[in-house]
Amino acid sequence: MNDLELIGVGKTYPDGTVAVSDFDLAVKPGEFVAFLGPSGCGKSTTLRMIAGFEKISHGDILIKGRNVSATPPEKRPTSMIFQNYALFPHMTVRQNIGFGLDVKGLSAAEKKAKTDRIMDMFGLSGFADRKADRLSGGQRQRIALARGLVVEPDILLLDEPLGALDANLRRVIQNELKLLQRELGITFVFVTHAQSEALGLSDRIVVMNRGRVEQVGTPYEVYTSPATEFVARFIGSNAIIEGANLKVQGDMAVVDTAFGRMRGRYAASVSSGASVLVAIPAEAMRIQPANAAPATGENRFQGTVSMKHAVGSIGHVKVALDGRQSVDVQTGTDDEALMRLAIGDAVVVDCPSDRVTLVGRG
Structure with a gap:
């Protein structure tokens, strides 16, 4: 059974603007899929439809075989991480990470155990009681990832989560992200406009343009055998x-x-x-001086x-x-x-x- 299926999913706004058109995709358990394309191509809109933050105009979204097209975001087995991290500046690291567990109604002991475990995994235990806005960009990124994963989602949705980082830190987080995904075995759906991220991190790439899917394939296939x-x-x-x-x-x-x-x-x-x-x-x-090769x-x-x-x-x-x-x-x-x-x-x-x-x- 696939973790995620999009069947003819589309989004048309009231003024007639087509943001996404007839999107079909099947994502296997534990797969890392990147949506890649220029600004305005519909990749973030598609991600928000999967999360439930954007209503679909037509089609169906299935997670582990269950149709969630009409299911509200908080009832879907997904977590979403945004480019600006969406952390609460007045909360501590522990409070930010544990916020999603409050919705699940866990006991205080269960919440503490899960939060402690995920903070330890991300090397955040030493900052547990600090306010999130007092930490570096890399640390805030790890808090956002920890908060998304602590609720144990079936699918983690990432909307250009590395866009606010400088080039060196982005490379560090890219490596951590891929290692983490392999270790946890959770399905990742990742939106980016950066080719290096899509080519270096994903198992498959969905190339989008003007709301349509241009090609779906492995990084090698997309890079070496463009379809359009x-x-x-x-x-x-x-x-x-x-x-x-x-x-x-x-x-x-x-x-x-x-x-x-x-x-x-x-x-x-x-x-x-x-x-x-x-x-x-x-x-x-291959380039050669003209006098050294047949013309x-x-x-x-x-x-x-x-x-x-x-x-x-x-x-x-x-x-x-x-x-x-x-x-x-x-x-x-x-x-x-x-x-x-x-x-x-x-x-x-x-x-x-x-x-x-x-x-x-x-």
Whole structure:
């Protein structure tokens, strides 16, 4: 039995604005699922519908096989953690964490035992009697997580919970969050607009755009095999080249582009003869000086270096293919020959066909 099922779930506001359209998803027990997309795509609205804070317009929400579509939030076996943590500043750490247990009507002894156990798990026992607003961002984040988990929910819902943290602290909490989820085995549904969080933390990613699901898959599937133009442009750093006259050849296909013939895997939505977009990850492309490589062939095009810089161990080279199109190539800074390339140098860029994806337009 799935922990969570969304069947044709949608949300339309009274003015006719469609926030979420026909959302279908099945989440297995103990799975970590991330909703990823730009602001306004409907991911937080979907999370609030699961929690019961937002009424659905149509469809059904099932938790462990029970339809909770009309069940109020406090009666659902979920906990929700918000970006601003929603802590009570006048309460102590202990009081904040134990707040959800008050609703359950536990005895004082049971409440204390559960609160003590979760505070110990999160390293908060030494701050039990401090006011929440006197603690650091990382500590407040742990309080919010502890408060959400102390009630032992079937599903923990997280709405961009790391958005208020600085980059270094965010990485620390990301690691803690994944370890915690594996240790507890609780189903997590996580909303984020940060690709690194979704790709690094989740078992599966739901990519959303304008209220619709664009693709559902593992981080590897979404990153390496985008199903739509939006996913190809949104995830990673892909070069996007227009292609035409697609011809299927076994499990691969070839298309004609302004820079030569390209071969790659094709998305299920495209068919023979179609005009498509060729998506190539920046790190999948190899760049060589023009005098050191053949100039023509499949998945191979010529250009000139228009920009070059390095960030840590990653080198970034922008290659101008013509007056309108350029591609970004990522390479290691330990490749001395590439790092010696200068602006204006002629180069050849190529890529393996299994790293190229052909997707439909729109």
